[in-house]
Amino acid sequence: MIPARFLVVLDADSTLLRNEVIELIADEAGRGAEVAAATEAAMRGEVDFAASLRTRVAALTGVPLAAFERVLARVEPTLGASEFISGVHERGGVVGVVSGGFHEVLDHIAPALGVDRWRANRLAASDGALTGAVDGEIVDAEGKAATLREWARALELPLSRTIAVGDGANDLRMMAAAGLGVAFNAKPAVRERANVVIDPVDLREILPLLPR
Template identity: 75%
Template sequence: MPAAFRFLVVLDADSTLIRNEVIELIADEAGRGREVAEATEAAMRGEVDFATSLRSRVEALAGVPVSAFGRVLARIEPTPGVRELVAAVHDRGGVVGVVSGGFHEILDSVAPDLGVDVWRANRLATADGMLSGVVAGGIVDAEGKAETLGEWAALHDVPLRRTIAIGDGANDLLMMAAAGLGIGFNAKPAVRARADVVIGPVDLREVISLLP
């Protein structure tokens, strides 16, 4: 059985754990970065259904070679304070998870490098060394994020009241509502309006004082 932890912190990835929106970086490889960025903004504001938007944006990635992931990874910028926050959570007996509407292909490298304990994201289908333009398997959407927080809390024997969810976009709202504390970070207006706490500075060290 997994060890019990005092509390659980779950972060969104894009624009929370990292400064970037990964799908936009991949779209740059197809020359469609601006188009995808506009669609991502609409999804994060809650103006369109996340899963429908993601499928549409992933279509724009068709034909990008898998080898481009190396260039994308080189452009990733961890959010200021992320390593300090992760260290503080661990020092206080907590566990850190990341659940993302982004992609395992990037998060599988970024998350362990930043000290994250567990993570979940979408996967991109490929054929002949290139992206197919579709999501492989089920989509991690708002409901999926909330369910994942609950699964990880149960797995590590953490009551929901001792969970913290941190996110910026509309698809983070359900997991923020499910958590004991929902923190809006680098947040869109819809998230700022419904978060328990809003952090203004884009520095995850600001979360440390809120840890149990």
């Protein structure tokens, strides 16, 4: 196996994907607007992410698992996602996605886009419906940073050969840990602390930043 030359780790919602997936699921419970407002506050860093996520997931109580087929049909990759991932691979890089969202969606979307590895939260379910709880430890800001470090170690890469791409406050620790932190489609607090800010919502705009 050829050693990886570098690692790119992306957030999922509003970065790799155009959507905030939790809002799509909340639509199935008739609580989309309520959850969208709470998500926006969390992404701006106004509230604790883990506490906010638990509250937002509680709003999903009773959503049938069958509804995920409708949710998946509404998920849209960000413009240029496939080309960006192909470009990373062509340059000898590995693409990871670490998300405060959910495996129930990412397990379908990530492999279809060519993502090499991914990690997200899981939603607890019983009797064919969501219980309103997160199953297991929450992937929060520190979880994202720890995942980037873990994947870099597994690939035997120094952190200087890693790039983190995100939009929300829960991406800041991951971006700080990486060799290069890229604010993409980002909230003001993230733009202020990133190494690079990408304004066009097109992942191909990141390609010139990759090691050659």
